[in-house]
Amino acid sequence: MTAKTDKSTPKEKGKKGEKSDKTNEEKINEIIADGSIAIKMEIDYSEACDEKLPKAEELASQGKLSEALEMLMALEKQTRTGADMHSTTRVLVTIVKLCFKAKDWDLLNEQVIVLVKRRAQLKQAVTKMVTECCTYLDQMPDKATQTKFIDTLRTVTEGKIYVEVDRARLTHRLSKMHEEDGNVKEAAKIMQELQVETYGSMERKEKVELILEQMRLCLATQDYIRTQIISKKISTRFFDDVKNQELKLKFYQLMVENCHHEAVYLDICKHYRAIYDTPMIQENADEKLNALRNVVLYVVLAKFDNEQSDLIHRILKDKVLDDIPKYKNVLEQFTTPELISQQKFCELFEKEIRDGVEGSVATTAFTRDEAGEKRWADLKTRIVEHNIRIMAKYYTKIKLVRMAELLALTQNETEDSLSTMVVAGTISAKTDRLEGIVDFSDVEQDPLERLNEWSSNISTLMGHVMKTTHLINKEEMVHKHLAGVASE
Numbered sequence: 001m002t003a004k005t006d007k008s009t010p011k012e013k014g015k016k017g018e019k020s021d022k023t024n025e026e027k028i029n030e031i032i033a034d035g036s037i038a039i040k041m042e043i044d045y046s047e048a049c050d051e052k053l054p055k056a057e058e059l060a061s062q063g064k065l066s067e068a069l070e071m072l073m074a075l076e077k078q079t080r081t082g083a084d085m086h087s088t089t090r091v092l093v094t095i096v097k098l099c100f101k102a103k104d105w106d107l108l109n110e111q112v113i114v115l116v117k118r119r120a121q122l123k124q125a126v127t128k129m130v131t132e133c134c135t136y137l138d139q140m141p142d143k144a145t146q147t148k149f150i151d152t153l154r155t156v157t158e159g160k161i162y163v164e165v166d167r168a169r170l171t172h173r174l175s176k177m178h179e180e181d182g183n184v185k186e187a188a189k190i191m192q193e194l195q196v197e198t199y200g201s202m203e204r205k206e207k208v209e210l211i212l213e214q215m216r217l218c219l220a221t222q223d224y225i226r227t228q229i230i231s232k233k234i235s236t237r238f239f240d241d242v243k244n245q246e247l248k249l250k251f252y253q254l255m256v257e258n259c260h261h262e263a264v265y266l267d268i269c270k271h272y273r274a275i276y277d278t279p280m281i282q283e284n285a286d287e288k289l290n291a292l293r294n295v296v297l298y299v300v301l302a303k304f305d306n307e308q309s310d311l312i313h314r315i316l317k318d319k320v321l322d323d324i325p326k327y328k329n330v331l332e333q334f335t336t337p338e339l340i341s342q343q344k345f346c347e348l349f350e351k352e353i354r355d356g357v358e359g360s361v362a363t364t365a366f367t368r369d370e371a372g373e374k375r376w377a378d379l380k381t382r383i384v385e386h387n388i389r390i391m392a393k394y395y396t397k398i399k400l401v402r403m404a405e406l407l408a409l410t411q412n413e414t415e416d417s418l419s420t421m422v423v424a425g426t427i428s429a430k431t432d433r434l435e436g437i438v439d440f441s442d443v444e445q446d447p448l449e450r451l452n453e454w455s456s457n458i459s460t461l462m463g464h465v466m467k468t469t470h471l472i473n474k475e476e477m478v479h480k481h482l483a484g485v486a487s488e
Contacts (some may be wrong), residue, residue: 012128041080047077049090059096068098069111076115085122092129100136108136109152116156123162130157130166143177150174165202168194172210175217188217192226197233206276208234208247210449215254224261231255236274245280260371263378266302269311284336290361292320296327297353297365300334304385304426326352339387342408384409384417385426392427392440400436 059068072095079087099108140146150170178187196210207391218227239248252271259268276291304309321328333340356362366372404414421427430439
């Protein structure tokens with residue numbers, strides 16, 4: 001069967017192209033969409049393929065592989081120039097299949113490169129051939145042969161949108177092979193080449209899996225900044241689907257690991273809350289309680305601000321906290337406007353939250369290693385900051401010696417902690433170092449603010465006066481009425 005062909009010569013076609021009135025933007029859009037457009041077939045070579053392909057396979061089985069390939073190469077040229085996509089696909093797949101069956105790995109690599117580089121090679125045929133080649137990897141004799149073949153396939157697929165998914169899978173496989181050999185840096189470097197978020201033909205779930213793999217390898221090489229950047233490529237709305245629970249847990253566990261490096265405790269708390277809210281975790285009582293323990297510990301480790309204060313009060317409303325009373329008590333210590341004794345706090349909670357007791361498993365927040373000791377020191381700092389905020393609430397002025405005594409710190413440590421909080425804007429205070437007095441009153445108030453405050457106070461006072469006058473008048477009228485009734 002034949003179709004209408006364009007009888008114009010290549011020169012005439014070139015001239016037509018030169019006279020095209022299309023804009024650059026239109027040409028670019030055509031190039032981008034070209035991978036999905038089927039070229040119109042000019043000649044049908046199905047019968048020729050049905051005749052020659054079995055002959056080629058027979059020659060290859062007799063050890064005459066070069067003769068078989070020579071026949072197929074001639075046929076490939078005919079099908080390609082005739083734009084017969086189906087027949088070209090059959091020929092390309094047969095060529096690589098014969099090379100594979102003959103176990104001639106060098107020839108297989110060579111043929112793949114040659115076939116892809118052919119002029120006006122059909123994209124759909126290349127896609128089918130690459131997919132076929134990917135199935136051979138598991139059947140290759142050794143890792144060196146596998147690696148060489150993967151490199152060949154990655155080379156011929158580079159920059160080709162229509163085989164981007166196959167290239168991504170091959171890259172992931174090569175990365176895993178390097179990681180197994182202990183070359184984690186090389187594995188991470190290979191994975192970072194992929195920009196899977198731009199792949200339109202890849203399923204969203206597979207994209208997320210590959211991005212998570214990029215994050216994992218970046219963490220393995222301690223590239224924390226790149227991990228944070230890559231994490232932005234995943235929309236957390238993807239995890240709303242119950243089918244993606246495992247990916248959700250993996251994502252937030254990686255985020256927790258990354259945040260530990262910068263000690264961003266509030267973000268760690270939010271990540272553990274996301275883990276805690278996952279249906280899979282809610283169904284497992286032990287994992288649910290463990291996630292909640294981490295939520296509690298990291299929210300108290302976070303520095304005080306409006307967001308932290310709001311979050312800690314919302315967490316305290318969770319009824320599941322009744323199953324872990326010690327951890328609930330820890331939250332109550334930080335939400336009650338009373339001073340916390342460092343010594344009593346350690347006596348009450350240190351053993352359970354650091355080592356665990358019978359019926360309660362300790363978290364990894366305060367392990368007995370360097371990182372755990374640092375977080376334990378940070379918790380003590382949070383206790384000191386809480387106590388200073390309480391003092392600022394109840395005291396106008398206090399002696400530095402007395403303040404140090406209440407905080408169980410030296411005067412220098414107390415002064416350092418106080419200065420840090422003043423600089424952060426958590427409290428307002430002024431220290432008279434000669435007299436040794438800390439003044440918590442508002443030191444420098446703007447005149448306009450003071451005038452507004454005075455005006456507000458006067459308005460409130462006049463409101464109270466008016467209300468009192470009204471009540472007195474009411475009582476007088478009631479008294480006169482009762483006196484009149486009594487006289488009658």
